[in-house]
Amino acid sequence: MLSVERLCVAYGGLRALIDVSVEVGAGQFAAIVGPNGAGKTTLFKSISGIVAPVSGAIRFDGQDLLAIAPAARAQLGIAHVPEGRQVFKALSVLENLEMGAHPLRARALWARNLEQIFALFPVLAQRRSQLAGTLSGGEQQMLAIGRGLASAPRLLMLDEPSMGLAPTIVDQIFERIRGIHREAGIAVLLVEQRVAEALESCDRGYVLESGRVVLEGTHDTLIRDERVKRAYLGM
């Protein structure tokens, strides 16, 4: 469904991604792990179009994504839940979700989607008129995911959903993500620093380090691989 082919991204002279290739098949769960500064967020920004690559290609359903304007990519069914939540702080919870449902396809399914989102995250239903900026970190993360779901996506991209959250909340969030993947059959691309959580549920995993893919494999092979540990802890 999504295929990133030999992507190179640079900020000025700084090379952020070097020859990165990643694949997510329809309905699959792919995880990208790696230490900080490895380039994970840059990869997402390239897929979403905020950052333009120097070379390489990105294809979604066979279409050349780089030829499509950033704002138009959401219409294709790609939802990006950004690093650090990035909810619209001055808008209410409900308004945030409404904004998520910006693509035309999503507006048709709005009522049903909203019900499902509230069922998945009851706390959002409770706080629907509250300003998003006043929610706790975990609640904001749920809102960000809900906002992503509101766009009726076929691919859900999550950038470090665990960042800054307490471990118990992180568990809850990951459980919901797994649920979404299982029940709705939405493809998931997850970027995480917390390796175990990320690799636990994935079909396929990639290890990114200093802008390169240094390791890739299935869930089983990666979880036991000593190189993963070394990439993080330098041991």
Add this chain to the structure above:
Amino acid sequence: MERRIGRDLAIIVIAVMAYLAASLLIDNQYYQLMLALVPIWAIVGISWNLFSGYSGMVSFGHASFFGLGAYTVTLLMVKLDLSPWLGVPIGMGVGALAGALIGWPTFRLRGHYFALAMLAYPLALLYIFEWLGFQEVSLPMKRESAAAYMQFKDQRYYVGIALGMLVIAMAVALRIERSRFGLSLLAIKQNEPAAEAAGINTLAWKMKAIMVSGAMCAAVGGLYAVVLLVVTPPSVFGLLTSAQALIVTLFGGVATVWGPVVGSAILIPLAEILHAELGDKLPGIQGVVYGAAIVMVILLAPEGVVPRVRDAWRRRHARAEPATKSATPATTVGSSSRTVGDRVVLKVEGVSRAFGGLQAVQDVSFEVREGEVLGIIGPNGAGKTTLFNLMNGFIAPDAGRVVWAGEDLVGQRPNEICRRGLGRTFQVVRPFPRMTVLQNVVVGAFVAERDDEAAVALAGEALVRVGLGDRAQAPAAGLTNVELRLMELARALASRPRLLMLDETLAGLGSQEIERMLGVIDALARSGITVVIIEHTMQAMVRLADRLVVLDHGRLLAAGQPEAVTRNPAVIEAYLGKRWMKHAQR
């Protein structure tokens, strides 16, 4: 740095002589007046440039100084019969004072608040002067001893006086540009926090800049009054005056000495001629021309005409740079060959800081021993950079102390902390692209050496220590990633620090480049400088650091030798997640 002033001054004097000679050929009074206006507005532009062009704080209110200078000369002559030859210098004093009075409260503002406040001052003065009854003040005509009162029948004398002032203004500008004054202002413009951390007293330099700028602008305002013989509030305090100061400089080239001169030489005659020829049919033509000039410059050549031309010239005549030899570090990196003392040089005690509801740093305490390399690590969002900002004076902690050489640093400004021996680098390196590597580094040396020449020498030494000695004269724009980081390191080194705080110096570098940086840092540590470094690249840290401190969610998670820390289950959990151990053991 001063070598070339003599040559540049010679060029200026020749150009001015040529201009004067050309003006002697003009008979028409209107064009003679125009010839005088060109250098006058050039000086206004230079004065604006000295402040806003170099420091980046855009002033929309230089008309304040211009008008005050004009009125000082006029009123002194009307009320006290004082000659403008005295009035202009007194006006300079008024301008400098106004600069100080305006700068002191306004410098606390940032960005557009500053611009808006500066806009308000001349307009307020306009209304006040109108209310005071000075709607139109004419300079009294002096039939006898006209020259003593700067009054000449032949307009070309004014051209000469204006040119004389221009030469002085350009000499001042050159002197400032080449000295630490100009470089400090540029550093402030480029990256004010980094400048502060490098020991530059940003507030003091800004005040000096606005006072010099105010004095110069007021002086030329006084001459303007003498030339036009009548002063009205809108003509000197009006928005068009402030705008003209800005426009001639922007058009010609910000932060260059010739920029305002070129801009004035092109725009003033253009506008004046259009006004003379088409003024009655198209009464606002001057304003349209200036407005269009600004719009075009901002969109097409934001840095102005002079830099554009200079760049094109340089590109055509560029010599091929010799291929950089990759410096392979001869030293082995390893804490085992370094001796670490027992003396504690820096103590962080119970430091906490919250932002709104979020506790960014919570009760963090650790010690730094003399000569060691201490690594601060932790997952994303752990509060590492916040901790640095707390240690360095950019933010004040809610609680706790930072004790250095027996003194609590809390409450001191970053440049003072640098003065006391703590240097710091920043993650985002913003060099002066058009200047040489050496010039980029020398701003760091100002805090250590009062003499400009000694500062340059110190900067050169710092470059050699980081291995960039052969790149000292190269333009900074051509540096690679790792060289930029080394240059930033050299800048911090130039302040003769006893402790260096490095913020993610290795981020984004390839493995060979990391080796190079590690070699340099190791050598620095060996030379006796204590190093505290924030990093994510664990492999490197494990080899480089004597001790590690781990932060997570703002708290100290673990501290100790690298091997012990990386095996600490809590640390592993923080980085890899709780279930790692479970899975890895299956």
Add this chain to the structure above:
Amino acid sequence: MDALILTENVLQALAAGILVGSVYGLMCVGLGLIYGVMRVINFAQGDFLMLGMYAALYLFTGLGLGAALGPYLGPAVATVLGAAILYVLGVVLHQTLLRRVTGIRVAGTESEGHYPQLILTLGISLILANAGLIVFGSMPQSIRTPLSASAWEIGPLVGQNLSVFLNKARSIAFLVSVVVALALFLFIARTRLGKTLRAAADNPEAATYMGIDVDAAYRVAFAIGVALTAIAGGMVATYYPFQPYVGLEFVIIMYAGVVLGGFGSIGGAFWGGLTIGLVQQLSTLVLPVQLQNAAIFVVFLVIVLVRPEGLFGRSAERI
């Protein structure tokens, strides 16, 4: 007796302050919307005000709206039509010029983003004001109707004395301004497009992830902001003589109002403008007329120096 006269003067000043202040409020809302969404300091806002005045004037006289719709509706309709023209101008200016110095890529850089905008809008301001001088001439104009010189009397309130006079033209201006401002608030708060603008203002990057074209959002916000100020201008034109440089007189009023209300708060901008109107009118009780505007400057400077966030503002400076 003196107390009665004093009270009457104060009440008169208060009434005038509210009437005039509401029009200022609308102007400020236009400016505040542009800043709130795009983070652009628009120096040319005063000149858009001026263009709104001239547009209303020419439509009023050219289309004979005075005869057709009467003195109450005529100017108001001319004003709204004029604002529609200004809306189109706003779209064109954003598309051709402003887009290059604003937008997602620029919003990310630090203060670097601000100065090109400030300077560009200064250039546009100079062009508009001076081109206006060429096209319209320098003779002061106004939309003259019988309403400009007549007033409603409230009172007498105390025996035979103490009446407050409400100038009819100003009162209509007040009504129109309040209605339009309310309409805008409802638009921003309730409609999908309004929420989209708020989202784009709040977080342009996240908005792009949602599929919102932030550039187009900025364009709409700019054009609406220009149109709002043009409406205020058309209304001012009914009771205040204007010429092409009139924008300068109102620029500081607008900025003082927006800063007082707090940058980033559209509602605050209205209250800020209203307060400035009150300050201006009340200051006539103690200050000579020429210093009226100086009083506004002083207030402006004091606010900026003492409390930059204003009354309702979110942050003192967005970096």
